[in-house]
Amino acid sequence: EQLAEPAKAHYTSRYACLRPCPMVCPNQGLVQQLGVIRRSRELEGKDTSALSYERAISIIKAYPHTITSWRLTEVSNLSGIGEKMLSKITEYVTHGKIRESRSSPPPHGYSLFLFNLFFHPETIAASARFKSLSEFTTIYGIGATTARKLFDSFGLRTLDDLKEHYASHDPPPHPYWHNRNHSEERRIMTPAPVLSIMAALDLRDDLNEKIPRAEVDLMHDIVMGELGKLRPGCLSTVVGGYRRGKTESNDVDIVITHPTLVSGSDQVKGLGEVLVNRLYEAGLITHVMHLSGFHTPDALRTSHWDTLEKALTVFILPPDALGVGSPRIHRRLDLIFAAPEAYWTAITGWTGSKHFERDLRLWAKVERGMKFDSSGITRRRDSKQYFPRSEQEVFDILGLEWIDPTMRNA
Template sequence: MSDGSSISSHDGHGPSFTFYPAIYVLPTHLSLESLHRVEECLLNRDARLTYDPSEARVFLGNIGQRKRAILELRSRGVCTELEMRSVPGGVHVDGALDLGTETESDGQTNQSTGHLKRARSSDAEVDGSFINSDLIRVVRLGWLEKCVEEKDLVPMDQYIIYQGRRVQHPDDKATKGSEILHRAQQDVSRPHRGTTHRGTTHRPPKLYKQSTSENEDTPPPAPDWVTNHVSYACMRSAPLHPPNERFIDQLVKIRKVRELTLDEIGVRAYSTSIAAIAAYPCEFRRASEVLALPGCDMKIANLFAEFQQSGDGSLVAASALDTDPVLRVLHHFYRIWGVGAKTARDFYYARQWRDLDDIVEHGWNSLSRVQQIGVKYYDELLEGIPRAEVEEIARVVHRHASAVRPGVECIVVGGYRRGKEASGDADLVLSHRDESATHNLVVDVVSSLETEGWITHTLALHLTTSTRDQQTLPLRHDTGNHFDTLDKALVVWQDPSFNDTSPSTPEKKKRNPNPHRRVDIIISPWRTVGCAVLGWSGDTTFERDLRRHAKKSRGWKFDSSGVRERTSGGQVIDLERGGETWQEREKLVMEGLGIGWRPPGERCTR
């Protein structure tokens, strides 16, 4: 079997998969990197890539057995019945692997040799009988590799693992909404009547229904990044409040549902779509505008059509986060500081907890210290920190840092720097132009703040940069976990000053009414402060695509500790030379990475 490692995401040549129906890539036996590569290969060759199994008719995967193919389909809610296939000579075979010869539709006779000559992709006749049917195929990944290798479409026949026809699940109780969707899917699967003068089949009609006014309206001109198919979020400007923010809010809720159900592929797919929509400068008027964006497939277009028709701008799939009793509890647990989706599910399914009281009563001693703090100050830590309070926290930290290391500079990053009115936590980067001054600086700063009562709990204190002499993270330590590797302290913060005229007693200390806040104090050597500020200023998808772009286009590894060459033994790349201020150094890094400068307020990919 192939793991997709030999597939090039884009080599400037190769076949176009425009005429094939929607393709779903099965993640089974594929690493995330290989999955990325396969998906990018398809997208760069005009394939209709989908992340919704109910829309797909081609399932491309690194599997080899028919039983496994059927299992993969069933696990994704796709029920089928085996379909007999015909091969030359009138022989019928079942939907398993067929190593027979090409059919007449797959090639044409070469009169000089009598052999079959495969039709070129420009003839658009490859697998025509399948394209114009309503069948489903599970196809080995080797088919895509062969198409890329030959720079032409090749018949699927010898790569088909299973072929079937979609049937309704016997236990399904069709609702009105599902019946509508089923009819729409049937419309898509019917062959389109229109053909070109060369017999080329048009794309199937879209699931959403275009209105007359939609066809008459002139759409706004598409931005360059749309027409040029720019897929990296770090190369587009996404403002804090984009024109389609209400639709994005609904997609964010669906993404959260995917995260709570451990659907990592779905989370990444929705993140990609959300980032593209966030960068679109006009309010959508039609679903076709959504479909034109990189990373937005028919599923997202259908959701926008539902959003338009809902009246209140809601989506059924998004509402589940608030209405489904299981998801509601999982989300409640997920919002505890130090609890992720897997732990939330463990709380619910394995330990049978249903609220915070259950956690306190039955499992308090089993929690980590961070989780205990998260439960104890649950409501306070969920409150957003206003901008004025973030600025005050920064002033206090800067004052203490300057006391222990005169000349320290303090930079507020995170959501505050992107312009958010309220931040989930306060992220601060401290640096000093004298590199020796930042060595173990975090220890002295935290100690000073604790002494004065600003820090109530120090939950993590990392000295990873100081222990490697403040050098850029070595290439060999790239384990795929992209969490920051700089010196840092993750602390719980509370303003110690408050007015309370009531008398205190030795038995009862006055209670501080000020809310507890999460504060991250990050230390960066001046040599790479631009990388640190850049790495802590963008939204998650912006930062993800920044690393991907550096790897794909430059062959570099980027993180907040610096940039290294991947192909020359990990040599450090100095992109900040000549920058006098941290602002200049950040700009030099962005320009050196080839993404161009854009202010933090345009890195809001959500």
């Protein structure tokens, strides 16, 4: 079957999956300041506004020139940059900052309180709230909605307030039937405790530490070493921000498959549970936040196309793994299990960025009549399924010019 000519990648594309975008762009300062506003919109639950900031940030990150006043007309013509966004950009270009996102101190000799009172009457209240909400969401398991509830309904302001609150509200960690509410999924029992909020509070400093690339490599090697003892011959790729070239990651994401079929069926099904239990028994996994497996009768094997088996966990290296006496830091580890035919879509679907992934799905649907997700590609009109044998093939099938993983930071 002849595939259509792929669409050209260019920074003016309205789809993030067609905008090559480096990790660090020529307009980092502007991107940082718009990011503060985006974050505050997100924390306040203003999702539509947060999304339009996210879009604008994504577009600016791919823009290859430093934005100066004579480039403003061109910038205003980029799709996703509306009038309001243009005024923020103009403010930045003119003053080197955006007033709303300011966190710089007042001029020398001014009292911060009086400065804020006269020049930014909204800042005092707003920033105290922003600070509390931001701090609350550094706890794994607390999102913007919960953070606002803790602030508004329970009057909590600091992490100490939070500790006190959860000391009386948080159920103790216990072994857990994962996914007990999802009837189509297999029930999974693991002895690893779920990460309670109290436990997440204790692990906060660890989990907020960035992971250097060398440690990502070491974690990958150790996980695959254990997996090799359980099921020899597995293949894996570290995906997520690491694959996009981040020097420091917030977690480690690994896609795992096994290339050999045994009597027609793959050797991946149920692997998540076995591996997680082994890593837990070896003292390498301390908590499991989510674990899913799909139980599908062989006659209905289509449903493993819907979602992949995955485990979201907390991992800790064995003692002295980074040198004698080295500190052991708890790390977030995500394991994704893909049947061999879904390996390359899983890798593409988990490399990100989040915005790149969102637009990849949108592009497939709107422009190509296809459904893309990490578990596969399906043509809508006749439900034809594709089995790409490389990431290049994923791009070919979706009619996209190739973009290297390190340029998928849109």
